[in-house]
Amino acid sequence: xxxxxQWPATLVQPVGSPxxxxxxxxxxxxxxxxxxxxxxxxxxxxxxYSVGIGQISSEVPQNLSASRPQDRQFILSSKKLLLSxxxxxxxxxxxxxxxxxxxxxxxxxRLTVV
Amino acid sequence: GNxxxxxxxxxxxxxxxxxxxxxxxxxxxxxxxxxxxxxxxEGLQLLLKATKADDKGSNKGFExxxxxxxxxxxxxxxxxxxxxxxxxxxxLSGNTPLVFGKGTRLSVIA
Numbered sequence: 001x002x003x004x005x006q007w008p009a010t011l012v013q014p015v016g017s018p019x020x021x022x023x024x025x026x027x028x029x030x031x032x033x034x035x036x037x038x039x040x041x042x043x044x045x046x047x048x049y050s051v052g053i054g055q056i057s058s059e060v061p062q063n064l065s066a067s068r069p070q071d072r073q074f075i076l077s078s079k080k081l082l083l084s085x086x087x088x089x090x091x092x093x094x095x096x097x098x099x100x101x102x103x104x105x106x107x108x109x110r111l112t113v114v
Numbered sequence: 115g116n117x118x119x120x121x122x123x124x125x126x127x128x129x130x131x132x133x134x135x136x137x138x139x140x141x142x143x144x145x146x147x148x149x150x151x152x153x154x155x156e157g158l159q160l161l162l163k164a165t166k167a168d169d170k171g172s173n174k175g176f177e178x179x180x181x182x183x184x185x186x187x188x189x190x191x192x193x194x195x196x197x198x199x200x201x202x203x204x205x206l207s208g209n210t211p212l213v214f215g216k217g218t219r220l221s222v223i224a
Contacts (some may be wrong), residue, residue, distance in 0.1 A: 006157075034211065043216030044158075059211075090157055091150060094212055101146060101207030105157035 001030055003027060007093045009026030013113055020080040021109050026072065031093045032050030033074040034103070038088040050074055086113045118142040120204045120215035127222050128196055135218045137204035145208035147180050147187040152201045152217070188214040194222045
């Protein structure tokens with residue numbers, strides 16, 4: 001069966017420090033992978049998605065970047081964190097074609113920038 | 115573009131009360147519709163889905179019917195339990211990546 005792993009579960013980082021969150025998927029090949037951020041009162045915001053190695057689409061201008069170095073690996077990064085980067089980050093694997101998409105989520109990373 | 119609007123919370127109910135969480139959508143074509151649930155400190159889990167008009171998705175006592183004429187996919191449960199306390203997200207998929215509503219927090223008190 002397919003599983004999605006995301007780590008770390010929680011992270012406290014000072015302002016200006018770098019960030020690297022990792023997401024990996026097992027049991028499937030060439031998955032469509034997504035990074036979402038959930039901030040209080042703002043629901044679920046799509047940050048990046050990737051349909052293949054080296055292919056990244058950015059939905060919202062951010063202090064963040066994403067990379068897809070391997071087929072089943074998706075990394076969210078920042079060179080210098082801001083206070084506003086605090087939130088709950090979720091990686092998702094999305095399968096299915098147009099009009100019949102289904103998403104499977106990792107357990108999330110709670111990031112607090114101090 | 116595609117969008118989802120769901121009722122703002124929080125919603126607080128007594129155990130065994132009837133639940134409705136409204137969700138309406140805007141989309142081109144014929145999207146699939148979903149409800150996801152997020153328990154405290156966890157990621158999202160698929161609760162139910164419907165892929166075409168008039169389909170009814172159901173799971174764990176929750177139901178939602180895909181209404182194309184009113185572009186709605188309201189979530190209902192006849193008798194909520196304390197364990198149903200969570201945040202519920204309505205979502206759609208179509209020509210664009212999966213789009214979510216802002217979520218509705220439900221608290222059920224004994």
